[in-house]
Amino acid sequence: MRQVMRRFLSLPLLTAILLLTLPAARAAQVGSPAPDFTVTDTNGKVHHLSEYKGKFVVLEWHNRECPYTRKHYASGNMERLQKEWTGKGVVWFTVISSAPGTQGYVTADDENAYVAKMNASPTAVLLDAEGSLGHLYGAKTTPHMFVINPEGVLIYNGAIDDKPTTEIADIPSAKNYVQAALEEAMAGQPVAAPTSRPYGCSVKYAH
Protein backbone atom coordinates (compact mmCIF):
# COMPACT_ATOMS: atom_id res chain seq x y z
CA MET A 1 0.00 0.00 0.00
CA ARG A 2 2.61 2.46 1.12
CA GLN A 3 4.89 1.52 -1.72
CA VAL A 4 2.21 2.17 -4.23
CA MET A 5 1.51 5.52 -2.69
CA ARG A 6 5.09 6.71 -2.81
CA ARG A 7 5.60 9.31 -5.47
CA PHE A 8 7.40 8.02 -8.54
CA LEU A 9 9.48 11.01 -9.41
CA SER A 10 11.45 9.03 -11.96
CA LEU A 11 8.34 8.49 -14.03
CA PRO A 12 8.76 9.92 -17.52
CA LEU A 13 7.05 13.23 -17.92
CA LEU A 14 5.42 11.95 -21.08
CA THR A 15 3.33 9.43 -19.20
CA ALA A 16 2.08 12.11 -16.86
CA ILE A 17 1.09 14.28 -19.79
CA LEU A 18 -0.62 11.34 -21.45
CA LEU A 19 -2.60 10.66 -18.28
CA LEU A 20 -3.67 14.28 -18.00
CA THR A 21 -4.85 14.44 -21.58
CA LEU A 22 -6.75 11.14 -21.69
CA PRO A 23 -10.21 11.88 -23.05
CA ALA A 24 -12.86 12.09 -20.38
CA ALA A 25 -14.77 8.84 -20.31
CA ARG A 26 -17.95 10.53 -19.21
CA ALA A 27 -20.04 13.19 -20.84
CA ALA A 28 -20.68 16.71 -19.66
CA GLN A 29 -17.42 17.26 -17.81
CA VAL A 30 -16.67 20.87 -16.91
CA GLY A 31 -13.67 22.00 -18.96
CA SER A 32 -14.49 19.59 -21.80
CA PRO A 33 -16.57 20.14 -24.93
CA ALA A 34 -20.27 19.94 -24.08
CA PRO A 35 -21.83 16.94 -25.84
CA ASP A 36 -23.79 17.87 -28.94
CA PHE A 37 -27.51 17.15 -29.04
CA THR A 38 -30.50 17.28 -31.33
CA VAL A 39 -33.77 18.01 -29.54
CA THR A 40 -37.16 19.38 -30.59
CA ASP A 41 -38.72 22.33 -28.79
CA THR A 42 -42.36 23.04 -27.91
CA ASN A 43 -42.85 24.82 -31.24
CA GLY A 44 -41.60 21.88 -33.28
CA LYS A 45 -38.24 23.47 -34.02
CA VAL A 46 -35.20 21.19 -33.92
CA HIS A 47 -32.13 22.47 -32.09
CA HIS A 48 -28.57 21.20 -32.40
CA LEU A 49 -26.13 22.50 -29.81
CA SER A 50 -23.52 22.89 -32.57
CA GLU A 51 -25.67 25.64 -34.17
CA TYR A 52 -24.96 27.87 -31.20
CA LYS A 53 -21.17 28.05 -31.39
CA GLY A 54 -20.23 31.63 -30.66
CA LYS A 55 -22.93 32.05 -28.02
CA PHE A 56 -23.27 31.18 -24.38
CA VAL A 57 -25.84 28.45 -23.82
CA VAL A 58 -27.65 27.74 -20.54
CA LEU A 59 -29.48 24.46 -19.91
CA GLU A 60 -32.09 24.53 -17.13
CA TRP A 61 -33.71 21.23 -16.10
CA HIS A 62 -37.31 21.89 -15.25
CA ASN A 63 -40.36 20.31 -13.57
CA ARG A 64 -42.98 22.92 -12.79
CA GLU A 65 -44.61 20.79 -10.06
CA CYS A 66 -41.38 20.21 -8.14
CA PRO A 67 -41.28 22.42 -5.01
CA TYR A 68 -37.67 23.48 -5.73
CA THR A 69 -38.55 24.55 -9.27
CA ARG A 70 -41.67 26.28 -7.95
CA LYS A 71 -39.50 28.26 -5.53
CA HIS A 72 -37.56 29.79 -8.42
CA TYR A 73 -40.60 30.38 -10.65
CA ALA A 74 -43.16 31.58 -8.09
CA SER A 75 -40.58 34.10 -6.87
CA GLY A 76 -39.83 35.25 -10.41
CA ASN A 77 -36.16 34.41 -9.90
CA MET A 78 -35.80 32.08 -12.89
CA GLU A 79 -37.85 34.32 -15.18
CA ARG A 80 -35.67 37.29 -14.18
CA LEU A 81 -32.48 35.37 -14.98
CA GLN A 82 -33.88 34.24 -18.33
CA LYS A 83 -34.88 37.76 -19.25
CA GLU A 84 -31.58 39.30 -18.20
CA TRP A 85 -29.33 36.80 -19.96
CA THR A 86 -31.31 36.19 -23.15
CA GLY A 87 -31.30 40.01 -23.35
CA LYS A 88 -27.51 39.79 -23.41
CA GLY A 89 -27.48 37.25 -26.23
CA VAL A 90 -27.39 34.06 -24.17
CA VAL A 91 -29.29 31.05 -25.55
CA TRP A 92 -31.40 29.67 -22.70
CA PHE A 93 -32.93 26.21 -23.03
CA THR A 94 -35.41 25.01 -20.45
CA VAL A 95 -35.33 21.20 -20.62
CA ILE A 96 -38.15 18.89 -19.52
CA SER A 97 -37.06 15.26 -19.08
CA SER A 98 -40.12 14.03 -17.15
CA ALA A 99 -41.30 10.78 -18.74
CA PRO A 100 -44.97 10.42 -19.78
CA GLY A 101 -47.08 9.70 -16.70
CA THR A 102 -44.57 11.24 -14.29
CA GLN A 103 -44.61 14.56 -12.48
CA GLY A 104 -43.78 17.49 -14.71
CA TYR A 105 -44.52 15.74 -18.04
CA VAL A 106 -46.18 18.23 -20.37
CA THR A 107 -47.41 18.52 -23.90
CA ALA A 108 -45.99 21.22 -26.13
CA ASP A 109 -49.19 23.32 -26.05
CA ASP A 110 -49.51 23.04 -22.31
CA GLU A 111 -45.91 24.17 -21.83
CA ASN A 112 -46.30 27.10 -24.21
CA ALA A 113 -49.32 28.24 -22.23
CA TYR A 114 -47.31 27.92 -19.01
CA VAL A 115 -44.37 29.93 -20.37
CA ALA A 116 -46.80 32.68 -21.42
CA LYS A 117 -48.58 32.64 -18.07
CA MET A 118 -45.33 32.84 -16.10
CA ASN A 119 -43.98 35.52 -18.42
CA ALA A 120 -40.91 33.32 -18.74
CA SER A 121 -38.45 33.99 -21.54
CA PRO A 122 -36.30 30.98 -22.33
CA THR A 123 -35.04 30.89 -25.92
CA ALA A 124 -36.91 27.58 -26.20
CA VAL A 125 -38.29 24.75 -24.08
CA LEU A 126 -36.81 21.41 -25.16
CA LEU A 127 -39.01 18.33 -24.80
CA ASP A 128 -36.93 15.35 -23.68
CA ALA A 129 -39.58 12.88 -22.51
CA GLU A 130 -37.38 9.89 -23.36
CA GLY A 131 -34.62 11.41 -21.21
CA SER A 132 -31.78 11.16 -23.71
CA LEU A 133 -30.59 14.76 -23.24
CA GLY A 134 -30.89 14.35 -19.48
CA HIS A 135 -28.78 11.20 -19.51
CA LEU A 136 -26.27 12.75 -21.91
CA TYR A 137 -25.61 15.59 -19.48
CA GLY A 138 -26.14 13.60 -16.30
CA ALA A 139 -28.98 15.89 -15.18
CA LYS A 140 -30.02 14.82 -11.69
CA THR A 141 -32.37 17.36 -10.23
CA THR A 142 -34.87 20.07 -11.03
CA PRO A 143 -33.45 22.58 -11.26
CA HIS A 144 -30.01 21.44 -12.49
CA MET A 145 -28.08 24.07 -14.42
CA PHE A 146 -25.37 23.86 -17.10
CA VAL A 147 -23.51 26.73 -18.79
CA ILE A 148 -21.65 26.28 -22.10
CA ASN A 149 -19.29 28.96 -23.42
CA PRO A 150 -19.09 30.26 -27.02
CA GLU A 151 -16.32 27.74 -27.78
CA GLY A 152 -18.73 24.92 -26.86
CA VAL A 153 -16.96 24.05 -23.60
CA LEU A 154 -18.98 23.25 -20.49
CA ILE A 155 -18.07 25.86 -17.87
CA TYR A 156 -20.67 25.25 -15.16
CA ASN A 157 -22.50 22.14 -13.90
CA GLY A 158 -24.51 22.34 -10.69
CA ALA A 159 -27.14 24.05 -8.60
CA ILE A 160 -28.82 27.33 -9.38
CA ASP A 161 -27.61 28.80 -6.07
CA ASP A 162 -26.10 27.95 -2.71
CA LYS A 163 -29.34 27.71 -0.65
CA PRO A 164 -30.69 24.16 -1.13
CA THR A 165 -34.19 24.74 0.19
CA THR A 166 -37.74 25.12 -1.10
CA GLU A 167 -38.16 28.52 0.52
CA ILE A 168 -38.52 31.70 -1.48
CA ALA A 169 -37.27 33.69 1.52
CA ASP A 170 -33.81 32.19 0.93
CA ILE A 171 -33.43 33.63 -2.57
CA PRO A 172 -32.36 37.22 -1.75
CA SER A 173 -29.40 36.07 0.35
CA ALA A 174 -28.38 33.21 -1.95
CA LYS A 175 -25.33 33.31 -4.20
CA ASN A 176 -26.60 32.55 -7.71
CA TYR A 177 -23.99 30.33 -9.36
CA VAL A 178 -25.40 30.71 -12.89
CA GLN A 179 -25.39 34.49 -12.65
CA ALA A 180 -21.82 34.39 -11.34
CA ALA A 181 -20.60 31.94 -14.01
CA LEU A 182 -22.05 34.05 -16.84
CA GLU A 183 -20.73 37.33 -15.41
CA GLU A 184 -17.25 35.90 -14.89
CA ALA A 185 -17.05 34.15 -18.25
CA MET A 186 -18.29 37.22 -20.13
CA ALA A 187 -15.66 39.31 -18.37
CA GLY A 188 -13.04 36.86 -19.62
CA GLN A 189 -12.40 35.44 -16.16
CA PRO A 190 -12.37 31.81 -15.09
CA VAL A 191 -15.53 30.62 -13.35
CA ALA A 192 -14.76 30.64 -9.63
CA ALA A 193 -17.32 27.95 -8.74
CA PRO A 194 -17.55 25.70 -11.84
CA THR A 195 -19.38 22.85 -10.05
CA SER A 196 -21.72 22.53 -7.10
CA ARG A 197 -24.09 19.89 -5.82
CA PRO A 198 -27.31 20.38 -7.78
CA TYR A 199 -30.28 20.43 -5.43
CA GLY A 200 -33.92 19.68 -5.95
CA CYS A 201 -36.31 16.90 -6.87
CA SER A 202 -34.98 13.97 -8.85
CA VAL A 203 -35.46 14.24 -12.60
CA LYS A 204 -38.45 11.98 -13.36
CA TYR A 205 -36.86 9.70 -15.92
CA ALA A 206 -38.65 6.73 -17.44
CA HIS A 207 -37.80 3.45 -15.69
Added chain:
Amino acid sequence: MRVSFLLLLLLLLFALSPGGAWGSQAADTHGSLQLVSEQQSIEPGHEFWIGLRFNLEKGWHIYWVNPGDSGEPPKVNWDLPAGFGAGDLQWPAPHRLEHPPLTDFGYEGEVLLLAPVHAPSQLLGRPPAQLAGGGGNATFAADVKWLVCRDICIPAHQRVTLSLAIRERAPKTDPNWRALFERSRSRLPQPAPVSWKSAVLAEGKDFVLSIESDASQAQATFFPLEPLQIENGAPQRVSAMPRGIRLTLEKSDQLLKPITNLRGVIVLGNGRAYVIDAPVFQNKRRTAS
Protein backbone atom coordinates in the same frame (compact mmCIF):
# COMPACT_ATOMS: atom_id res chain seq x y z
CA MET B 1 -79.45 30.98 4.51
CA ARG B 2 -79.12 29.17 7.81
CA VAL B 3 -77.13 26.37 6.16
CA SER B 4 -74.64 28.76 4.59
CA PHE B 5 -74.18 30.55 7.93
CA LEU B 6 -73.45 27.23 9.61
CA LEU B 7 -71.02 26.36 6.85
CA LEU B 8 -69.24 29.68 7.32
CA LEU B 9 -69.01 29.06 11.06
CA LEU B 10 -67.63 25.59 10.47
CA LEU B 11 -65.08 26.93 8.01
CA LEU B 12 -63.97 29.58 10.51
CA LEU B 13 -63.66 26.99 13.26
CA PHE B 14 -61.64 24.76 10.97
CA ALA B 15 -59.34 27.58 9.95
CA LEU B 16 -58.70 28.65 13.54
CA SER B 17 -58.26 25.19 15.01
CA PRO B 18 -54.80 23.72 15.46
CA GLY B 19 -54.11 21.33 12.64
CA GLY B 20 -56.59 23.16 10.46
CA ALA B 21 -55.80 25.33 7.50
CA TRP B 22 -53.72 27.71 9.60
CA GLY B 23 -52.24 25.10 11.92
CA SER B 24 -48.58 24.18 11.85
CA GLN B 25 -49.13 20.63 10.59
CA ALA B 26 -48.81 20.28 6.85
CA ALA B 27 -51.73 18.73 4.99
CA ASP B 28 -50.22 15.34 4.21
CA THR B 29 -46.67 14.51 5.14
CA HIS B 30 -47.08 10.79 4.41
CA GLY B 31 -46.07 9.83 7.89
CA SER B 32 -45.91 11.21 11.39
CA LEU B 33 -43.36 13.15 13.38
CA GLN B 34 -43.01 13.09 17.18
CA LEU B 35 -40.54 14.54 19.65
CA VAL B 36 -39.69 11.70 22.06
CA SER B 37 -37.43 11.27 25.09
CA GLU B 38 -35.50 8.22 26.16
CA GLN B 39 -36.19 9.06 29.81
CA GLN B 40 -39.45 9.66 31.57
CA SER B 41 -38.09 12.54 33.66
CA ILE B 42 -35.20 15.00 33.86
CA GLU B 43 -32.51 14.92 36.51
CA PRO B 44 -30.86 18.34 36.99
CA GLY B 45 -27.23 18.50 35.85
CA HIS B 46 -27.47 15.37 33.71
CA GLU B 47 -27.46 14.69 30.01
CA PHE B 48 -30.28 12.79 28.36
CA TRP B 49 -31.39 11.97 24.83
CA ILE B 50 -34.33 13.18 22.88
CA GLY B 51 -35.14 12.39 19.29
CA LEU B 52 -37.25 13.25 16.29
CA ARG B 53 -39.21 10.12 15.47
CA PHE B 54 -40.39 9.89 11.89
CA ASN B 55 -42.76 7.09 11.02
CA LEU B 56 -43.14 7.10 7.26
CA GLU B 57 -45.79 5.59 5.07
CA LYS B 58 -44.61 2.70 2.95
CA GLY B 59 -42.80 3.88 -0.16
CA TRP B 60 -41.90 7.32 1.26
CA HIS B 61 -38.48 8.39 2.48
CA ILE B 62 -36.58 11.23 4.12
CA TYR B 63 -32.92 12.12 3.74
CA TRP B 64 -29.60 11.69 5.52
CA VAL B 65 -27.33 14.65 6.35
CA ASN B 66 -25.83 14.21 2.86
CA PRO B 67 -28.94 13.46 0.81
CA GLY B 68 -27.02 12.20 -2.25
CA ASP B 69 -28.16 13.06 -5.78
CA SER B 70 -31.42 14.79 -4.84
CA GLY B 71 -33.45 15.76 -1.80
CA GLU B 72 -32.72 17.66 1.38
CA PRO B 73 -32.05 16.59 4.99
CA PRO B 74 -34.47 17.57 7.78
CA LYS B 75 -33.61 20.78 9.61
CA VAL B 76 -34.47 21.49 13.23
CA ASN B 77 -34.64 24.64 15.30
CA TRP B 78 -34.78 23.83 18.99
CA ASP B 79 -36.85 25.89 21.36
CA LEU B 80 -35.66 24.79 24.81
CA PRO B 81 -36.28 26.16 28.31
CA ALA B 82 -33.61 28.52 29.65
CA GLY B 83 -30.42 26.75 30.68
CA PHE B 84 -30.97 23.64 28.54
CA GLY B 85 -28.68 23.01 25.59
CA ALA B 86 -29.09 20.56 22.72
CA GLY B 87 -26.12 19.06 20.90
CA ASP B 88 -25.92 18.45 17.18
CA LEU B 89 -28.46 16.15 15.58
CA GLN B 90 -27.06 12.60 15.35
CA TRP B 91 -27.83 10.73 12.13
CA PRO B 92 -28.03 6.92 12.10
CA ALA B 93 -26.27 5.33 9.13
CA PRO B 94 -28.53 5.72 6.10
CA HIS B 95 -29.62 3.35 3.36
CA ARG B 96 -28.98 3.68 -0.33
CA LEU B 97 -32.20 4.72 -2.05
CA GLU B 98 -31.71 3.79 -5.67
CA HIS B 99 -33.90 5.11 -8.42
CA PRO B 100 -31.62 4.91 -11.48
CA PRO B 101 -29.87 6.92 -12.68
CA LEU B 102 -30.03 8.64 -9.28
CA THR B 103 -29.01 7.39 -5.87
CA ASP B 104 -30.01 9.13 -2.66
CA PHE B 105 -29.12 8.43 0.97
CA GLY B 106 -31.88 8.32 3.53
CA TYR B 107 -34.40 6.44 5.57
CA GLU B 108 -37.66 4.59 5.12
CA GLY B 109 -40.13 3.34 7.72
CA GLU B 110 -39.35 4.35 11.30
CA VAL B 111 -36.31 6.51 11.96
CA LEU B 112 -35.04 8.43 14.97
CA LEU B 113 -32.71 11.41 14.65
CA LEU B 114 -31.16 11.83 18.08
CA ALA B 115 -29.89 14.82 20.03
CA PRO B 116 -28.22 14.92 23.44
CA VAL B 117 -29.68 17.53 25.81
CA HIS B 118 -27.93 18.84 28.87
CA ALA B 119 -30.10 19.84 31.83
CA PRO B 120 -28.76 22.67 34.00
CA SER B 121 -27.87 21.70 37.56
CA GLN B 122 -30.02 24.45 39.07
CA LEU B 123 -33.55 23.54 38.16
CA LEU B 124 -35.72 22.73 41.11
CA GLY B 125 -34.68 25.84 43.01
CA ARG B 126 -35.89 28.14 40.27
CA PRO B 127 -39.22 29.84 40.29
CA PRO B 128 -41.62 27.78 38.17
CA ALA B 129 -42.05 30.65 35.71
CA GLN B 130 -38.52 30.07 34.44
CA LEU B 131 -39.37 26.55 33.44
CA ALA B 132 -41.50 26.61 30.37
CA GLY B 133 -44.56 24.55 31.06
CA GLY B 134 -44.59 25.70 34.68
CA GLY B 135 -44.57 23.64 37.84
CA GLY B 136 -42.15 20.79 37.90
CA ASN B 137 -42.12 20.31 34.15
CA ALA B 138 -39.90 21.42 31.32
CA THR B 139 -41.33 21.74 27.85
CA PHE B 140 -39.18 21.28 24.78
CA ALA B 141 -40.16 22.26 21.29
CA ALA B 142 -38.65 21.69 17.88
CA ASP B 143 -39.49 23.44 14.64
CA VAL B 144 -38.78 20.85 12.00
CA LYS B 145 -38.65 21.31 8.26
CA TRP B 146 -38.16 18.30 6.07
CA LEU B 147 -38.71 16.90 2.64
CA VAL B 148 -40.59 13.64 2.21
CA CYS B 149 -40.37 11.92 -1.16
CA ARG B 150 -41.60 8.90 -3.06
CA ASP B 151 -41.57 9.51 -6.81
CA ILE B 152 -42.58 13.08 -5.93
CA CYS B 153 -41.42 15.30 -3.07
CA ILE B 154 -43.39 17.25 -0.50
CA PRO B 155 -41.89 19.89 1.78
CA ALA B 156 -43.20 19.59 5.34
CA HIS B 157 -43.04 21.82 8.40
CA GLN B 158 -44.19 20.97 11.90
CA ARG B 159 -43.63 22.18 15.45
CA VAL B 160 -43.48 19.28 17.88
CA THR B 161 -43.36 19.51 21.66
CA LEU B 162 -42.54 17.29 24.60
CA SER B 163 -43.08 17.88 28.30
CA LEU B 164 -41.04 16.10 30.96
CA ALA B 165 -41.20 16.19 34.75
CA ILE B 166 -38.13 17.38 36.69
CA ARG B 167 -37.18 14.94 39.45
CA GLU B 168 -34.22 14.99 41.81
CA ARG B 169 -33.52 11.29 41.20
CA ALA B 170 -32.23 8.94 38.52
CA PRO B 171 -34.80 8.84 35.73
CA LYS B 172 -36.48 5.73 34.35
CA THR B 173 -36.21 4.78 30.71
CA ASP B 174 -39.46 5.18 28.80
CA PRO B 175 -40.45 1.60 27.85
CA ASN B 176 -42.22 2.90 24.74
CA TRP B 177 -38.98 4.16 23.23
CA ARG B 178 -36.25 2.06 24.82
CA ALA B 179 -35.83 -0.28 21.84
CA LEU B 180 -36.01 2.53 19.30
CA PHE B 181 -33.29 4.55 21.05
CA GLU B 182 -31.07 1.48 21.43
CA ARG B 183 -31.51 0.40 17.83
CA SER B 184 -30.96 3.91 16.49
CA ARG B 185 -27.92 4.50 18.69
CA SER B 186 -26.36 1.26 17.46
CA ARG B 187 -26.54 2.67 13.93
CA LEU B 188 -24.86 5.97 14.81
CA PRO B 189 -21.47 6.20 13.11
CA GLN B 190 -18.66 5.91 15.67
CA PRO B 191 -15.18 7.40 15.38
CA ALA B 192 -12.99 4.84 13.63
CA PRO B 193 -10.87 2.91 16.18
CA VAL B 194 -7.42 4.50 16.60
CA SER B 195 -5.78 1.24 15.52
CA TRP B 196 -7.39 1.53 12.05
CA LYS B 197 -5.40 3.03 9.23
CA SER B 198 -7.27 4.33 6.25
CA ALA B 199 -5.91 5.84 3.07
CA VAL B 200 -7.15 6.56 -0.41
CA LEU B 201 -5.35 6.13 -3.67
CA ALA B 202 -6.64 8.32 -6.50
CA GLU B 203 -6.31 6.25 -9.67
CA GLY B 204 -7.77 7.52 -12.90
CA LYS B 205 -11.52 7.69 -12.45
CA ASP B 206 -11.51 5.90 -9.10
CA PHE B 207 -10.70 6.38 -5.46
CA VAL B 208 -9.42 3.18 -3.86
CA LEU B 209 -10.14 3.34 -0.15
CA SER B 210 -8.14 0.89 1.99
CA ILE B 211 -8.95 0.40 5.62
CA GLU B 212 -6.54 -1.61 7.73
CA SER B 213 -8.37 -2.91 10.76
CA ASP B 214 -7.98 -5.78 13.20
CA ALA B 215 -9.82 -8.37 11.11
CA SER B 216 -10.75 -9.18 7.55
CA GLN B 217 -14.00 -7.59 6.40
CA ALA B 218 -15.96 -8.87 3.45
CA GLN B 219 -18.83 -6.40 3.23
CA ALA B 220 -19.05 -2.64 3.44
CA THR B 221 -20.90 0.31 2.00
CA PHE B 222 -19.41 3.80 1.89
CA PHE B 223 -21.61 6.87 2.26
CA PRO B 224 -19.86 10.14 1.39
CA LEU B 225 -20.20 13.01 3.87
CA GLU B 226 -19.06 15.55 1.28
CA PRO B 227 -20.97 16.13 -1.93
CA LEU B 228 -19.12 15.94 -5.27
CA GLN B 229 -16.36 13.57 -4.10
CA ILE B 230 -17.71 10.26 -5.39
CA GLU B 231 -20.41 9.24 -7.85
CA ASN B 232 -23.25 8.36 -5.48
CA GLY B 233 -24.88 5.77 -7.70
CA ALA B 234 -21.79 3.94 -8.94
CA PRO B 235 -21.40 0.34 -7.79
CA GLN B 236 -18.78 0.04 -5.03
CA ARG B 237 -16.31 -2.76 -5.66
CA VAL B 238 -15.41 -4.36 -2.35
CA SER B 239 -12.54 -6.75 -1.68
CA ALA B 240 -11.64 -8.28 1.65
CA MET B 241 -8.08 -7.86 2.88
CA PRO B 242 -6.39 -10.16 5.42
CA ARG B 243 -6.78 -7.30 7.88
CA GLY B 244 -9.41 -4.87 6.70
CA ILE B 245 -11.18 -4.08 3.50
CA ARG B 246 -10.72 -2.22 0.23
CA LEU B 247 -13.40 -0.32 -1.68
CA THR B 248 -13.16 1.08 -5.18
CA LEU B 249 -15.32 4.19 -5.45
CA GLU B 250 -15.91 6.06 -8.69
CA LYS B 251 -14.97 9.74 -8.59
CA SER B 252 -17.76 12.25 -9.08
CA ASP B 253 -17.82 13.56 -12.63
CA GLN B 254 -18.25 17.00 -11.07
CA LEU B 255 -14.95 16.68 -9.18
CA LEU B 256 -12.46 18.95 -10.92
CA LYS B 257 -9.55 19.20 -8.51
CA PRO B 258 -7.64 16.66 -6.45
CA ILE B 259 -8.99 16.34 -2.92
CA THR B 260 -6.83 15.97 0.18
CA ASN B 261 -9.28 13.89 2.22
CA LEU B 262 -12.16 11.58 1.48
CA ARG B 263 -14.80 11.85 4.19
CA GLY B 264 -17.67 9.50 4.78
CA VAL B 265 -19.33 6.82 6.83
CA ILE B 266 -18.55 3.17 6.27
CA VAL B 267 -21.15 0.59 7.23
CA LEU B 268 -19.71 -2.90 7.70
CA GLY B 269 -21.47 -6.20 7.12
CA ASN B 270 -22.38 -6.42 10.82
CA GLY B 271 -24.22 -3.10 10.60
CA ARG B 272 -21.62 -1.13 12.58
CA ALA B 273 -20.92 2.30 11.17
CA TYR B 274 -17.70 4.32 11.43
CA VAL B 275 -16.65 7.79 10.36
CA ILE B 276 -13.79 7.70 7.88
CA ASP B 277 -11.58 10.68 7.08
CA ALA B 278 -8.86 9.27 4.84
CA PRO B 279 -5.94 11.16 3.28
CA VAL B 280 -5.87 10.94 -0.50
CA PHE B 281 -2.68 10.09 -2.40
CA GLN B 282 -2.41 10.61 -6.13
CA ASN B 283 -1.16 7.59 -8.04
CA LYS B 284 0.76 8.75 -11.05
CA ARG B 285 1.63 5.23 -12.23
CA ARG B 286 -0.39 4.30 -15.26
CA THR B 287 -0.02 0.58 -14.81
CA ALA B 288 -1.49 0.46 -11.31
CA SER B 289 -4.89 -1.13 -11.18
